[in-house]
Amino acid sequence: MTDTTDTGAADGVPHTDTVLPAPVSGATYDEATGTGTERGLIIETSEGAQELFPRKETEADELRREAGAVLRLPEGVVINADDIDIEQSDDETMIINMGPQHPSTHGVLRLMIELDGETVLRTKPVIGYLHTGMEKTAEELTYVQGSTNVTRMDYLSPLHNELVLSLAVEALLGIEMPARSDWIRMLMVELNRVSSHLMWMATNGMDHASTSMMIYGFREREMVLAFFEKTTGLRMNHNFIRPGGTAADLPDGWEDDVTVICDTVLPRLDEYDELLTGQPLFRQRSEGVGNLSAEEALALSLTGPLLRSTGIPWDLRRAMPYLRYDEVEFDVIVGTFGDNFDRYSIRLNEIRESIRIIRQIVEKMPAGDYRVQDKKVTPPPRGRIDESMEALIHHFKVFTEGFRVPEGEVYVATESPRGELGCYLVSDGSPKPFRMHIRGPSFVNLQALPLMMRGGLLADAVVACSSVDPVMGEVDR
């Protein structure tokens, strides 16, 4: 917690955040540097230079940034200097802290908000509370094991992460993928989009104070997760899409399961439409709130529903198709005003489009191999290990040493439910990646939060945060 008397690291001396021994009441902690005081039994944590400082300690540049002044403005637009309150004194504003443990911040996101009454002026998101060192871990794991690591980044759409890593590895390997594996991947990925957007609708509904939406969203999601459990063995973090194909073929009767899911979800979406879209309270809370313009979105590198809500019809599945997206029909949903309601509609309709795609996949799924038959990449079928010594050795080599990937680098991007999910992979010819960098869409999309929240009320801050749909696992990695 901070208050305006916390000088933080104004003199450059960092505050040590350690797990402290039993607190002694009345003592002042670390008087020498003047950082942090202990009031009673509460020890304040401080993130040093990452904190939001009161107005009198903030440079004018940063204050101008809150009005978006640093964004590249189109020619001919002049900033009105009166719009920027640099001279506003400290007495009228209050800096509060939201999170990292907070019911509405969608994970461990910490927002430092400067308020003037109920109006939000500046916001500074502080992230890193879920930093797991996954990119460092990836350098220690082989490519076969890489999916287990990457899948836990965006834990709401784990199959997308696995897909982007597998596509990057296959691009470096230069192998052709069999048709069936592409279609299976597409099916799993679109189902994951459905489950991720349903989860978003649940939490977004709850942030709009509709707790029944939370329960409904999870109800459909359980159906999709049950199918995932049948196919991949796990409800979440599946490790199913691997370089070379998928881990296993689809189970028998999958067409019926998937059709049941599609037939159940579609009419229920109309129910949710009735529950939320027509509600005056919901519309008032989301229309005109959290506005973004197209220039701001491009300047901030936003992608996904955020970008599409501003009117730019950019969807990687349509523009730069991967897998077999050029062989299925679907629409790209685009908004107009860039507000929260647009993003809600986009995600709702993206569920409908995904179901449309899934139905086409059910019709068009070809027979064939579910993974590439290249011996260097693919382990043998499990049954053959008992029969053949070569198969056992081959299996052993693939799973312990891994397979070597030729030297090179590649950047591959896919469209995850949050935006452009990219993987920049550098290989040095060994079985482990030399550098694997995942471009998390939520990491970049969070930069829009200060802009969306400025000038709004604190209650709208919660909804704005929700409509960005951040998943802190991929923000912090």
Add this chain to the structure above:
Amino acid sequence: MTTATDGDTTSDAPASGGNATRRRLDAAQEVLFPTREQYVEVVAGLRDEGFEMCADLCAVDYLTHPGRSLPDGVAPERFEVVVNLLSLSQVRRVRVRVQVPATDAVLPTLFDLYPGTEAMEREAYDLLGVVFTGHPDMTRILLPEDWEGHPLRKDYGVGRVPVQFKGAPGPR
């Protein structure tokens, strides 16, 4: 400035089986190798050419792999900053790779051209120690403020803790 057409390196690719039409991603993605002095100019030029969005900016530490293949005229350094630009109007990508020496790991910021690189550059600084001059807020973003070291560097260990199994015999 040196240009190289890089993409998927297929020279040593294993023979592929498969029963489908070829699917290739990032076919012939263009990669540019400006020097540190040319860097901002080159990116500004690309922006004028129609690359509206900076998709990704990251840094790589090549300490343990100095012998990587680079075009002629590009002197390899320890760090490399890689910028992936995206053009929505022309539907194409381009990659810019700048060599950054170890002793002077400093590079001008792209914040004025692409404000979306603010968080990405902070992450590159946090995890690899490349400082971007002109950045409005060059502080750590993922790690605690008082962390020492830059974990993604090759000379920084993973930090593995030996797992102690209950009931394991003590040291002999």
Add this chain to the structure above:
Amino acid sequence: MGLEDLQHNFLTGRLEDLVKWARTYSMWPATFGLACCAIEMMSVGAADFDLARFGMEVFRASPRQADLMIVAGRVSQKMAPVLRQVYDQMMEPKWVLSMGVCASSGGMFNNYAIVQGVDQIVPVDVYAPGCPPTPETLMHAILTLHEKVRTDDITQRRGRGLELPLSSDEGADTDDAHCPSSGTTGWNPDRPDAVHLGTPKRNPVIARSVGEPL
């Protein structure tokens, strides 16, 4: 409650049972969802694996109002002081359930960024393994904690310098410590550790050894 200060005798025995029963069946969790396990925790609170039947559907955001902290997800170095602060703000009696392998031991992330087990920061009562634990596993862990609360000796609470014996598992192999109902022989194939629908009325190990049905 001042029960911890009372002398334990036959007069206070009934009162203790009442208090333990009340604590068990209205144990409110604090929201401490960090990563993937948080999603499974939300699934447990949702309709399919209803946690409300155990009186626990109100996830209190304020630690002052919560009894149980379910640490769901990986705890990073930056989050560790926050975790401790939230734990300190909870009022006695409080319990901690470490959900998932990352919270229990660091999980698959044995590196610089993750605290290798949340029991390095807070005392843990029950560990729920899994990556993420399925909602059934989490419910089993919660019910185990309920049994522990209901059958334990509350005049000997943690923090008073006494080692709390796990209820009725004296001498048991503590690898099954998260599952006291499994008995002293570990996994019993005749009576697999399915989720008990409703907690047993009596101490299950004693009941089994005496041959009484549960």
